[in-house]
Amino acid sequence: MTSMEGVVQGTDMDNHAATKQHQQQIYNTGKPNLKENDSQVLTKKISRHSDKDTTTKGKYTLNDFQILRTLGTGSFGRVHLTRSVHNGRFYAMKVLKKERVVNMKQVEHTNDERKMLKLSQHPFIIRMWGTFQDCHNLFMIMDYIEGGELFSLLRKSQRFPTPVAKFYAAEVFLAIEYLHNLDIIYRDLKPENILLDKNGHIKLTDFGFAKEVTDVTYTLCGTPDYIAPEVVATKPYNKSVDWWSFGILIFEMLTGYTPFYDPTPMKTYENILNGTITYPDYLPPDILDLLQKLIVKDLTQRLGNLQGGSDDVKNHPWFKEVIWERLLSRDIETPYEPPITSGIGDTSQFDRYPEDKDLDYGISDVADPYGELFQDF
Ligand SMILES: Nc1ncnc2c1ncn2[C@@H]1O[C@H](COP(=O)(O)OP(=O)(O)O)[C@@H](O)[C@H]1O
């Protein structure tokens, strides 16, 4: 791929906060037909990875960090920019309220989030340094990624020119391919969970739904616009749900909207099951071909789920000019460098969130009814 410097120019880059997030993630908090536990039995979970993992557990305490500002708010708590009081470096600290995790029946997903993130070491995946807990909260310490969400860049740009979309798609591809090789399904691919580092390379964050699955699983989770039809239909599903979402992501980057969007999630699901997509005229034939092979209901037809596995995606003509080895070693010029002016620790690329004045962090002398559910932290 040649340099794509400046391709995003002419767009409204210095505009204020991005608007309109996707719909909220969904969690199967009710009574599903099959619970995650059942699926584990059914998947003959043969873990290829040691469960004994203490290297990041309780490695830090809250006193090791100065909390600076909120970078994002999620379903269970906040992500803060923090600074180590020891080495002065900046880190992102994701905080999850135990009670909320328990009430939303996400204990297993949260333990998996930590475990899967710990396992994953890849240039395009966020690095986690350690976790700890207090009586009310769980804490995860990660590298701070200054460039903000791909989501914000996309909303400001409205849509990406083909080479830009292709660059981000190719880097995301390598992250997903890596996870699948570890038998990890990611399950929440969307622009909000893709961060840009200071040079403009991607970092996949948010392993809240990542899970080790060797065969199939059942849990209904994800973000409505991006969920594959077999997940909506609560059928058993496998890694190929990520290839469906990958198709939706490319579609959104090229058009500025998702193909099944509706303000009400129920209607979105109907649209997904219905499966009709109107492709805008400006999409060239090679991308149309790729999208029609990714966003396909029939699992025997979906690219990534066929004999050639992820190689079929990688070898699709749309990616023909990508030099994968160079891309992996971050040796390809990025299409856009986030304008980080005040150096490391700059937060200009993140939306502002009202700060919570009464953070209940660091309390360790009250009852902790949920502590034993999170022994890995
Ligand atoms: N390592 C990080 N560096 C910078 N910002 C981050 C980092 N991790 C998360 N964020 C910000 O916080 C937001 C929420 O974090 P995320 O892990 O996606 O939580 P949730 O599971 O609630 O969606 C992200 O969309 C991103 O804007």
Ligand SMILES: [Mg+2]
């Ligand atoms: Mg997220």
